[in-house]
Amino acid sequence: MKEIPQEVKENLSKLREQIDKIDEEIVRLLNKRAKLAKEVGHIKKQYRLPIYVPSREREIFERLIKLNEKYKEFPTDYIKPVFREIISACRSTEENLKVAYLGPKATFTHQASIQYFGQAVEHIPVATIKDVFEEIVKGKVDFGVVPVENTIEGVVNYTLDMFMDFDLKITGEIILEISLHLMGINPNLSEIERVYSHRHAFAECRDWLHKNLPNAQLIEVESTAKAAEMAKDDYESVAIASEAAADIYGLHIIERKIDKHLHNFTRFIVIGKDIPKPTGNDKTSFIFSVKNEVGALYKTLEPLYKRGINMTKIESRPSKKGAWDYIFFTDIEGHIENKNIKEALKELENISPYFKILGSYPKAQ
Numbered sequence: 441m442k443e444i445p446q447e448v449k450e451n452l453s454k455l456r457e458q459i460d461k462i463d464e465e466i467v468r469l470l471n472k473r474a475k476l477a478k479e480v481g482h483i484k485k486q487y488r489l490p491i492y493v494p495s496r497e498r499e500i501f502e503r504l505i506k507l508n509e510k511y512k513e514f515p516t517d518y519i520k521p522v523f524r525e526i527i528s529a530c531r532s533t534e535e536n537l538k539v540a541y542l543g544p545k546a547t548f549t550h551q552a553s554i555q556y557f558g559q560a561v562e563h564i565p566v567a568t569i570k571d572v573f574e575e576i577v578k579g580k581v582d583f584g585v586v587p588v589e590n591t592i593e594g595v596v597n598y599t600l601d602m603f604m605d606f607d608l609k610i611t612g613e614i615i616l617e618i619s620l621h622l623m624g625i626n627p628n629l630s631e632i633e634r635v636y637s638h639r640h641a642f643a644e645c646r647d648w649l650h651k652n653l654p655n656a657q658l659i660e661v662e663s664t665a666k667a668a669e670m671a672k673d674d675y676e677s678v679a680i681a682s683e684a685a686a687d688i689y690g691l692h693i694i695e696r697k698i699d700k701h702l703h704n705f706t707r708f709i710v711i712g713k714d715i716p717k718p719t720g721n722d723k724t725s726f727i728f729s730v731k732n733e734v735g736a737l738y739k740t741l742e743p744l745y746k747r748g749i750n751m752t753k754i755e756s757r758p759s760k761k762g763a764w765d766y767i768f769f770t771d772i773e774g775h776i777e778n779k780n781i782k783e784a785l786k787e788l789e790n791i792s793p794y795f796k797i798l799g800s801y802p803k804a805q
C-alpha cells in the first residue's frame with residue numbers, strides 16, 4: 441500500500457469529523473421530523489383521516505428531487521429511496537400499517553411491497569391472491585399487493601377476476617424491473633439434475649436453459665421464492681429466482697440475468713378500501729360489460745374519446761355469468777374527482793349493463 445503523508449492523514453480525519461457532525465445533525469433532524477409526523481397522526485386520528493396519504497408522499501418526493509437538482513452532489517436517483525424509508529419510519533410512529541402480499545418472503549411481490557411502502561410497515565406473506573383480498577376484507581391488514589401484468593407474460597387473470605367478487609379498490613400501482621438469476625449451492629452446472637422455478641420464469645429463461653442445462657429436470661413450483669427454498673440444501677438442484685431470494689435463502693448466484701428479455705417489467709397493484717385523493721398524475725381503473733349488439737364497445741367508449749381522455753389499457757375477461765359474455769378491464773389517465781372523468785364515466789355507466797369503478801390512484805413513476 442502507498443505510504444500516506446501526515447498532512448493527508450490529518451485532512452482525512454478532519455473530513456471524517458465533519459461527516460460525523462453531519463450524521464449527528466441528520467439524526468437530530470430525523471427525530472424532529474418523526475415528532476411532527478406523530479403530531480399529524482394525532483390530528484388524523486381525532487378527525488378519522490387516513491394515516492397513509494400517498495398524494496402527500498408523492499408531493500414530498502417530487503419537491504425534494506427538484507431541490508436536489510440544484511446541488512448535484514448527492515445522486516438524485518437515491519433521493520426517493522432514502523426519503524421512502526424516512527417517510528415509512530415517520531409514518532410508523534403514527535400507526536403500524538399492515539400490508540399482505542402474495543408470498544412467500546422474497547417473491548417479486550414482496551419486493552414491490554417494500555419498494556412502495558418502505559421497510560417500516562408490517563409486510564405479511566399470504567399463500568394466494570385471493571387471501572390478499574380476504575385479509576383486507578376481514579380487516580386484518582390495511583392494504584394488499586398483488587401482481588397484475590407482466591410485459592412478457594401478459595395479465596395475471598386471477599387478479600382481475602378477484603375484482604368481480606370483492607368490493608375493494610386499487611389504491612396504487614408499482615412497476616418493477618424483473619431480473620431472473622440462476623442460483624444454488626453448487627456452481628458446477630455439470631452436476632445439476634434439477635431446476636426449480638415458477639412457470640413464468642421458465643418461459644422467460646427457456647433459451648438459456650436449453651443451451652446450458654439441456655438435461656436437467658424442470659420442476660414448477662408456486663413462486664420463485666419457493667424455488668430458492670427448494671434448492672437451498674440440495675447439491676444437485678438450482679433455482680431461478682430474484683436476488684432477494686438468493687439473499688434470504690443463502691444461495692450463491694451462479695449466472696446473472698438469464699431471462700431473455702432486456703425489458704422485463706411486472707406491474708403490481710396496491711389494494712385497499714378507499715380511493716386516495718388526486719395527485720395531479722393519476723390513473724383510474726374500471727370494469728364494464730356491453731350489450732350484445734353492433735358497435736356496442738365503440739359506443740361505450742365514445743364518452744372517453746369525446747373528452748380526449750387517454751385509455752392506457754383495455755383487457756377482456758369472460759364474465760362467468762353467461763357464455764361469451766365479457767367484462768372489460770380498462771385503465772384511463774386522470775382521477776375520478778376530475779370533472780371530465782366523472783362526467784365521462786357517468787355517461788359510460790348509463791350505457792353499460794354492468795359498470796364498476798376499481799379505483800383512482802397515483803401513476804407509478
Ligand SMILES: C=C(O[C@@H]1C=C(C(=O)O)C=C[C@H]1O)C(=O)O
Nearest residue numbers: 477480491492493496527530531
Ligand atoms: C406525516 C404524515 O403522514 C404520513 C407520513 C408522511 C411523512 O412522513 O412525510 C407523509 C404522508 C403520510 O402518509 C402526513 O400526512 O403529513
